[in-house]
Amino acid sequence: MTSRRKLGSMRRVEGCAATTRGFQMDFSRDDLIRIYRQMRTIRRFEEKLQELVASARIGGFMHLYAGEEAIAVGVCAHLADDDHVGSTHRGHGHCIAKGVDVKAMMAELFGRASGTNKGKGGSMHIADMDKGMLGANGIVGGGIPLVTGAALSAQVLGTGKVAVGFFGDGATNQGQFHESLTMAANWKLPVLYVCENNGFGEFTPTDFVVPVKHIAERAASYGMRAVIADGMDFFDVFEKAGEAIEVARAGGGPTLLECKTYRFHGHFVGDPTPYRNKEEAEEWIQNRDPLDIFERKALETGLLEAGDLRRVDLEIDELMRTAVEEAEQGPLPDPQDVLTDVYVRYEPWHES
Amino acid sequence: MTSRRKLGSMRRVEGCAATTRGFQMDFSRDDLIRIYRQMRTIRRFEEKLQELVASARIGGFMHLYAGEEAIAVGVCAHLADDDHVGSTHRGHGHCIAKGVDVKAMMAELFGRASGTNKGKGGSMHIADMDKGMLGANGIVGGGIPLVTGAALSAQVLGTGKVAVGFFGDGATNQGQFHESLTMAANWKLPVLYVCENNGFGEFTPTDFVVPVKHIAERAASYGMRAVIADGMDFFDVFEKAGEAIEVARAGGGPTLLECKTYRFHGHFVGDPTPYRNKEEAEEWIQNRDPLDIFERKALETGLLEAGDLRRVDLEIDELMRTAVEEAEQGPLPDPQDVLTDVYVRYEPWHES
Amino acid sequence: MARELSTGAAINEAIAIAMRQDPTVILMGEDVAGGGDRSQEGVEEMGGVLGTTRGLVGEFGMNRVRDTPIAEMGLIGTAVGAAVTGLRPIAELMFMDFLGTCLDPLLNQAAKLRYMFGGKAKVPLTVRTVCGAGMQAAAQHSQSLYWMTTGIPGLKTVIPSSPAEAKGLLLASIRDDDPVVFCEPKRILNQVGEVPEGDCEIPIGPARVVREGSDVSLVSFGATVALAQQAAAALESAGTSAEIIDLRSLSPLDEAAILASLEKTGRMVVIDESTPRCSIARDIAALCVDKGFDFLDAPVKCVTAPHTPVPFSGVLEQAFMPSAQDVLDAVGEMG
Amino acid sequence: MARELSTGAAINEAIAIAMRQDPTVILMGEDVAGGGDRSQEGVEEMGGVLGTTRGLVGEFGMNRVRDTPIAEMGLIGTAVGAAVTGLRPIAELMFMDFLGTCLDPLLNQAAKLRYMFGGKAKVPLTVRTVCGAGMQAAAQHSQSLYWMTTGIPGLKTVIPSSPAEAKGLLLASIRDDDPVVFCEPKRILNQVGEVPEGDCEIPIGPARVVREGSDVSLVSFGATVALAQQAAAALESAGTSAEIIDLRSLSPLDEAAILASLEKTGRMVVIDESTPRCSIARDIAALCVDKGFDFLDAPVKCVTAPHTPVPFSGVLEQAFMPSAQDVLDAVGEMG
Numbered sequence A, B: 001m002t003s004r005r006k007l008g009s010m011r012r013v014e015g016c017a018a019t020t021r022g023f024q025m026d027f028s029r030d031d032l033i034r035i036y037r038q039m040r041t042i043r044r045f046e047e048k049l050q051e052l053v054a055s056a057r058i059g060g061f062m063h064l065y066a067g068e069e070a071i072a073v074g075v076c077a078h079l080a081d082d083d084h085v086g087s088t089h090r091g092h093g094h095c096i097a098k099g100v101d102v103k104a105m106m107a108e109l110f111g112r113a114s115g116t117n118k119g120k121g122g123s124m125h126i127a128d129m130d131k132g133m134l135g136a137n138g139i140v141g142g143g144i145p146l147v148t149g150a151a152l153s154a155q156v157l158g159t160g161k162v163a164v165g166f167f168g169d170g171a172t173n174q175g176q177f178h179e180s181l182t183m184a185a186n187w188k189l190p191v192l193y194v195c196e197n198n199g200f201g202e203f204t205p206t207d208f209v210v211p212v213k214h215i216a217e218r219a220a221s222y223g224m225r226a227v228i229a230d231g232m233d234f235f236d237v238f239e240k241a242g243e244a245i246e247v248a249r250a251g252g253g254p255t256l257l258e259c260k261t262y263r264f265h266g267h268f269v270g271d272p273t274p275y276r277n278k279e280e281a282e283e284w285i286q287n288r289d290p291l292d293i294f295e296r297k298a299l300e301t302g303l304l305e306a307g308d309l310r311r312v313d314l315e316i317d318e319l320m321r322t323a324v325e326e327a328e329q330g331p332l333p334d335p336q337d338v339l340t341d342v343y344v345r346y347e348p349w350h351e352s
Numbered sequence C, D: 001m002a003r004e005l006s007t008g009a010a011i012n013e014a015i016a017i018a019m020r021q022d023p024t025v026i027l028m029g030e031d032v033a034g035g036g037d038r039s040q041e042g043v044e045e046m047g048g049v050l051g052t053t054r055g056l057v058g059e060f061g062m063n064r065v066r067d068t069p070i071a072e073m074g075l076i077g078t079a080v081g082a083a084v085t086g087l088r089p090i091a092e093l094m095f096m097d098f099l100g101t102c103l104d105p106l107l108n109q110a111a112k113l114r115y116m117f118g119g120k121a122k123v124p125l126t127v128r129t130v131c132g133a134g135m136q137a138a139a140q141h142s143q144s145l146y147w148m149t150t151g152i153p154g155l156k157t158v159i160p161s162s163p164a165e166a167k168g169l170l171l172a173s174i175r176d177d178d179p180v181v182f183c184e185p186k187r188i189l190n191q192v193g194e195v196p197e198g199d200c201e202i203p204i205g206p207a208r209v210v211r212e213g214s215d216v217s218l219v220s221f222g223a224t225v226a227l228a229q230q231a232a233a234a235l236e237s238a239g240t241s242a243e244i245i246d247l248r249s250l251s252p253l254d255e256a257a258i259l260a261s262l263e264k265t266g267r268m269v270v271i272d273e274s275t276p277r278c279s280i281a282r283d284i285a286a287l288c289v290d291k292g293f294d295f296l297d298a299p300v301k302c303v304t305a306p307h308t309p310v311p312f313s314g315v316l317e318q319a320f321m322p323s324a325q326d327v328l329d330a331v332g333e334m335g
């Protein structure tokens, strides 16, 4: 089966056979620029955050997504606003790829009332229900049952929506992973589980704590489809995620998609990474940068020129500058707001 | 590799290669009678309990092991008192096979101070540390990390002990199963995980909630050795458990041993089993009774006669009679003892 | 019109009413249908270990009544995810003791999503769960852990004391837009009483004055309301007039009702079947010594179980559980 | 001799002393070594996310210092199993918020095994865990859930207030034959203070009188001891003499010390950084209105965080956390 794909044209694919055979991808110039813009936005956003934390202009625990951009963008390209995504502590990339407003995200990180979460969430909890973004999540593995539940909603109500859960290699050791995938497999829920295998959980190499070579092997415990993608190559991720999402929408059940990747920074901002092999890090960062790989392949299509992308870069630099500026000038929450938003309704309520 | 085995001769097998090839089993007449005695004791114990609950002479939640005797006995035959076993809500069989005193067990079920647990535990918590019995467990999957920890003790301290965890098919859906097996595989702990797949978790058929055909397939998620045994055949269980325990003691790491079995009674005493297929149940109970299978094979050796086993039956009937009698006459706990045994030391202690 | 029903049957009726009314209400849990594949000939369902949900899969089908694997983290976590994305799930946690196996989705997700998201989500989830001692179910199947869910901001905790209360409060819990932990005390599940037909929602929050009195206030909830009633009857014969409050909801807590009763009587006993430390009983006593200080004529007494696990043996379990006599003793000690 | 050390370094020292002395003591947790395979050339360990356990894998090796997978249920459950079979494990639960992912082995196994077995087992386990707000770590990394472990019979809960206290109390916790949850308040981890060299065990149970006073008792623990001290200094200038109690251990609780102080001053404020419902603060207030009723000259005041999750934004987090001013206000309200 081959089919022509456009970004954003992939919702509600009817009658698609549950197959894993590849399909030909055909992107327009606009598509390519849009993809590049998302990936570059994520990268710049993270670079900006590193600066801001280093200069103590923002606080909190901060985990950067730089290096893994092809995954969030490659997967979310198949999703509409009402498809749900669940994320992790390393969630900025998923948010941006799912269409969350970058300025509101920045404001959130500055703890402003103008932030996505009114300043109550911060980096590990950025969410936007209007964009189907069920939140970053500070609990490793905690987002996995949430998206499983979103897929259950879709199935019970027959909406045709699909849910996607992003999580790390380390998270696959969590009971929440095991229990969720068991349920999704039993019920053939419309969900895609995307493991971002970046070779580390915090400071511990994956192979030290995960007793199989490929995370994809773990799908055997659920009789689940499993696919491995090159997480540094947008096109590979896009293709494999697209197939899996089609299968899911068509009632063919869940897929575990393992994307091999690397995080370009430490586990958190400030981590000096003494535990990682310098040459290995160099190799990934110098030679396997997902932005470089994308740019090379995009230019090969002949649809655009390097200059087109450099213009995007400038545009994004400007966006970041104004995002920081506006965030910093954004209104601080009223201290009294600590008490609001706990419940929809809570009566009798007595503040003690 | 073949080797001659005797019951109780299997501890501390040194330098054994981690192989799964079968070994020839050679039992003496005494061995066979001992095995039969254990299996029949379990069966009679459970039959007695059913009577006692039906006539309201004992209370509490009661799950019977009848039908699964070959597993507990076949596995525990390889263990010494200082090897640890962890069990489930359906734990009487494991206790008896591990050598826990039957009269003290009965007294426990009568809630007597003379019980294994001084009347504080009851059916779901019978334990005997002197026999390496880490307790039945009321939490499905709760015993799995406990035996993993026992195996960790053995490894850290270099004692050469091995640990065995029994659990049901339903328990393999628990996060505790997944997390424990991950750890055991990473560290090559000396542990044997024995799944008693009796086709149901409470009233729900296994294939309704476990998305793979064989529980053994789940070992793939841990890169772990996996073996399937006929849980109704003592000899098959004995052989496969023996190999796995040898591997474990020799540093070869854990094994997941799936034993296919059936519970002859309802999930708990009083369960009318409307959910199970009558013919299927008949087939298992009439034609696959582990005691019948054992008896047939034991008699085939020519080492003993049916009469030998009937004498054992009578002996056990007598044991049960006196066990119940003594239990019923045993001392009730002093109500004040509700307060003791919580801590080794708790000061300042103020009872409110 | 009201008929006599058991608490279990009243709960069943509430679920059925809610499910008929609102197609987004679903029921999920271990063996809530109870028998797996309904399509198999001659196979009947159990409707849960205690039979509470029998018949619901027949009426609502397997799309809306789902037997889950024995995987509480997945069960409750999935229910939370479903609740934020359009369903209104009723998830059954078979015994409250199993909170140990699924605390994270309640503590860190259900309770916090709305707040962390700045109010931009709601979690209309009901977790039904059986609690309490009294059936010799021993240490891992007898706990009263409602203090644990009450202490978590973002959750509500509701506990009925009779069949009618169970029906009314469960209807409100299911329809509530916040996550509610609905506790079903083992000892009242088979208790029979009058239950109104049809819809009879009881709002979550306000406590109920079970009986007016002037000398001492007995604050109770769930299965301890019956203890309070026994104690009040005995006190009556001794010439002491006891007022009984049934809290109904532990979070939110009807502070005003508690303080009003204290103001009236000047003396209070809180009766709670859980263990003492950080209990509801002590929580309420603390309320009294803060906001009700001027009303206090005597120490506030907490009648609870001791600081121990729940023992198996009948004699020990009886010693463990608070009794009406304990309430009388507490009143006696107040002087 | 005493030197200045941070609380983190004091904890590190206590672990090293205990491990040197007793070969059955092991350390396990996520990244407690922090860097996986120590054998790899040029690779250095981190010693935990906060660096607390740095260097220990070097001294004690990978058999006794074990990096675990991110699997708290397995981590804590395995530690419990190891504790009943001959080891004396120190298990690190990175943040106390993660109790949600490993409550069962604590609630239903560690806390109950001894009791369920009729006293025939012991569980010498220490769970070290970081708690508290103040680092903008937001709702899932800032909770003070010690009330939850305190409420569980069978567990002990200990919380130090300074580097020296941390060293002494951790030594006692590791050597204790019961399961101890040892809480490390985030805000004191980098605090520096005098710490005795060598063994300096502080027994678990007795509270400490930090400062004698006659007008009001401030009961505090962990990071709130510092708040009490600030408040006491301010009260002093206003002519009010405050006595400060540092509880050290929340379970067991030194009721006698609390009541003795109340008897002396007649007025009490309990300062607790957790949320209010079923908190340690309210638990202690309840103690006062029961056993200390005759000593009470004023309402017992609880200074706690509000009944909300922990917000991210600095201004909100400041509003969330109890302050010395809140303590002064509470004293003021007492009249």
Ligand SMILES: Cc1ncc(C[n+]2csc(CCOP(=O)(O)OP(=O)(O)O)c2C)c(N)n1
Binding pocket: A089, A090, A138, A139, A140, A141, A167, A168, A169, A170, A171, A172, A196, A198, A200, A201, A202, A267, D030, D070, D072, D094, D098, D101
């Ligand atoms: C339940 C839980 N345990 C531990 C942590 C601490 N923690 C935060 S991120 C992380 C590593 C996660 O590794 P992985 O899943 O591979 O994701 P990555 O950071 O590599 O993207 C850990 C252990 C947590 N947040 N939640």
Ligand SMILES: Cc1ncc(C[n+]2csc(CCOP(=O)(O)OP(=O)(O)O)c2C)c(N)n1
Binding pocket: B089, B090, B138, B139, B140, B141, B167, B168, B169, B170, B171, B172, B196, B198, B200, B201, B202, B267, C030, C070, C072, C094, C098, C101
């Ligand atoms: C954590 C937990 N969840 C649910 C239960 C209730 N329960 C007791 S036994 C059981 C079924 C267990 O099935 P399986 O593991 O296959 O063991 P079997 O009873 O078939 O031997 C369930 C659900 C429990 N005790 N603990």
Ligand SMILES: [Mg+2]
Binding pocket: A168, A169, A170, A196, A197, A198, A199, A200, A201, A202
């Ligand atoms: Mg990773």
Ligand SMILES: [Mg+2]
Binding pocket: B168, B169, B170, B196, B197, B198, B199, B200, B201, B202
């Ligand atoms: Mg089973």
